[in-house]
Amino acid sequence: MSERRVLVTGGSSGIGFEIVRALAEEGAYVAAAARGGQRLRDAAASLKGKGLDVLALVMDVLSDESIEEAMKVIESHWGGLDVLINCAGIWMQEFNPHFTERAMPFYAYTREQMMSSMEINYLGYFATSQASMRFFLRQGEGGIVNIGMDEELFLTRGFAPIIPTRAATNALTMLMAAELKGKGVDVNLLTPGGFVAGNSMPSNADRAHFGKLLPTDICNEPMIFLCSDRARGISGEKIVASRFDEWLRQKGLEWRREKKEG
Numbered sequence: 001m002s003e004r005r006v007l008v009t010g011g012s013s014g015i016g017f018e019i020v021r022a023l024a025e026e027g028a029y030v031a032a033a034a035r036g037g038q039r040l041r042d043a044a045a046s047l048k049g050k051g052l053d054v055l056a057l058v059m060d061v062l063s064d065e066s067i068e069e070a071m072k073v074i075e076s077h078w079g080g081l082d083v084l085i086n087c088a089g090i091w092m093q094e095f096n097p098h099f100t101e102r103a104m105p106f107y108a109y110t111r112e113q114m115m116s117s118m119e120i121n122y123l124g125y126f127a128t129s130q131a132s133m134r135f136f137l138r139q140g141e142g143g144i145v146n147i148g149m150d151e152e153l154f155l156t157r158g159f160a161p162i163i164p165t166r167a168a169t170n171a172l173t174m175l176m177a178a179e180l181k182g183k184g185v186d187v188n189l190l191t192p193g194g195f196v197a198g199n200s201m202p203s204n205a206d207r208a209h210f211g212k213l214l215p216t217d218i219c220n221e222p223m224i225f226l227c228s229d230r231a232r233g234i235s236g237e238k239i240v241a242s243r244f245d246e247w248l249r250q251k252g253l254e255w256r257r258e259k260k261e262g
Contacts, residue, residue: 002027004227005078007070009033009061009128010088012043014198015147015219019085022220023227024052029078031055033070034088061088061124067131074135081135083143083227086125086169090117091200095161100205103158113161121165126172133185141184145226146173147219150191150240156210170238177236186235188226192218193242218242225255 006023010016011032020032024047032047034040036058044056055077059070074081092099095113129144136142149166156163170189177187195201197213205213222244225231230253239247248255 001224001228004028004082005080006083006085006227007031007033007057007074007081007132008085008087009059009124012040014200014216015192015196016087017043018217018220019087019223020054021047021050021052022217022224024054026224028227029055031057031074033057033059035060061127062119064127067127071131071134080139081132081142083145084128084132085145085147085223086128087147088120088124090120092159092162096158099158100202100210105158106160109160117161117165118168121162122168122172125169129176136185137183143185143226143231144176144187145223146187146189148173148189148191148238150193153195174236181235186231186233188235189238190219190222190226191238191240193240214242230255
C-alpha cells in the first residue's frame with residue numbers, strides 16, 4: 001500500500017472519511033475529495049493531527065471543470081492514479097429532514113429533487129470514473145470501487161430520491177467492469193450491508209424500520225483489500241462489507257494483514 005495512489009470522493013465525512021483514514025494509516029497516498037469548505041478543512045486537520053499526510057482536494061462532482069482541475073492536481077502531485085473510490089453522494093436529509101420519523105411517498109417529491117439526486121449520486125460517479133480513465137488507460141492498469149447500496153434496501157419506504165440513483169450506480173458498476181475487461185482496469189461494487197450510522201442516519205432511526213445501524217468504518221477492511229496487490233484481477237464483484245469474510249471464503253481467497261494498534 002505504501003505506493004498506492006488513491007482518490008476518494010466524498011472523503012470529508014462518513015464512510016468516505018473513514019476510508020481515507022484507513023488507507024492513509026496503511027501508507028497509501030490518499031486524496032480526500034469534497035466540495036470544499038469547513039468540513040473538508042476540518043477533516044484534513046483531523047487527519048493531520050493523527051500524523052497522516054492526506055491531500056485535501058477540492059472537487060465538485062457536479063462540475064466537469066472542477067473534476068478536470070482536480071485531475072490536474074492529481075497529475076501534478078502523483079503523476080498518475082491507481083484507485084478511484086466513488087463515495088460522494090447526497091442523502092435523505094436533503095429532501096426530507098424528518099425521513100426517519102415520517103416517510104414521504106414518491107409522489108410528494110418534485111422532479112427537480114429527483115433530478116438533483118440523480119446528478120450527484122449517479123452522474124457524479126460516472127463523471128469521476130470517466131475522468132480517471134485518462135490515467136488507467138495510459139498506465140494499462142487501475143481500479144475503481146463504487147460504494148453502492150444493498151438491494152435488500154431498495155424497497156425502503158420514503159427513499160424515492162435515493163434508491164433509483166443507487167440502483168443505477170450498481171448497474172453502472174457492473175457495466176463498467178464488463179466494458180473494461182481485458183484493459184487492466186478492475187471495477188467492483190462495495191456495499192455496507194445495511195444502513196450506516198453517523199451523518200447519514202440520525203441516532204433516532206427506528207431499528208424496526210431501518211435495522212441495526214452499522215459503524216461508519218464498516219467498509220474499511222474490504223476497501224484495504226480492494227486497493228491492495230492481492231485484489232488485482234478481481235473485477236465485476238459485488239462485495240457486502242458486513243459479510244466480507246464470507247465473500248472471501250466463497251472465492252477461496254485468503255486475506256490477512258497485520259492490523260496496526262490504535
